[in-house]
Amino acid sequence: MNPLFREPPACIKDPGTWCGQVYKVTHNEWLAGSAGWLVTKPLQILLAVVIAVAVNWVVRRMINRITTLPSGGKLPALLRPLRERAPEMLGPVIIERRRQRAATIGSVLKSLAGFIIYGLATLQVLSVLGFDLGPLITSAGIVGVALGFGAQNLVKDFLSGMFMMIEDQYGVGDVVDVGEASGTVEAVGLRVTTLRDLKGTVWYVRNGEVQRVGNSSQGFAVAVVDVPLSYSADVERATTVLSQAAVAVTESEALADKVLEPPEMLGVESVTPEGIQLRLTVKVRPGKQWAVQRALRAQLLAALEDAGFEPPLGRFLSTPNNDK
CATH class of the missing domain: 2.30.30.60 (SH3 type barrels.)
Incomplete structure (x- = not known):
């Protein structure tokens, strides 16, 4: 059949369709027959994009609302169901900690929401354009697996950071x-x-x-001090002197707010070639163990010397952990 004499599309006789409306305005059969591509499909694509942008905007606003710290540095709504281990002694630092934690989790949620929303919008647009989505989804899955193997260290870091x-x-x-x-x-x-x-x-x-x-900053900490004595020292009397001195130090104004429980004298910890070691422990606020250890070492050694104990060949020992 000669294309110049082909019959006009039947849809031009239906004024309720885009085809009929376009023909009524233009009186052009080709434009009327292509109304689906020229009007309907662009409008469907535009609608899908507008809905995706609007939904993404609303979701991002909701995430911002639940991840923003309220006045006073209290927990944002997102973190309230989650366990918080931040110690009270952090003071103003805890506000920055909560802000950073909420902002990072919020950033992940926004990225994930945007990926899902715009991914679905893209699939909708491709469907409107007539693409077969089956092979595309299969290909995307294969590419995703390949990228996952190639970037497994990055994925491992990301997942570890999320759980942390x-x-x-x-x-x-x-x-x-x-x-x-x-x-x-x-x-x-x-x-x-x-x-x-x-x-x-x-x-x-x-x-x-x-x-x-x-x-070392969760719950509580323990200040541990090992005190050396000579072999000739009276261990029982030295224990009494050290216990009294430790109580006086921990009840002083400088350390009273750092100590949670009275000091505990554990007794002989070990015997070395240089002498005997007595161990004393104090339960303190997290992060304060090093300051308490330094104060105890200074005062306990002075108390032993005042009581007439001669220093051993060894030196005054500290906790097994390094001082801060």
């Missing part, structure tokens, strides 16, 4: 030991945790590489 934040294993202001590095946490991200050690060196630790975490 949800469980609040550590946060800004905590003193932690992650194996290769130890120090005060300055920033926590989904991929990297930033620590600053005693010498001022900043360590960037990948979350996926952290096998264990020792946190």
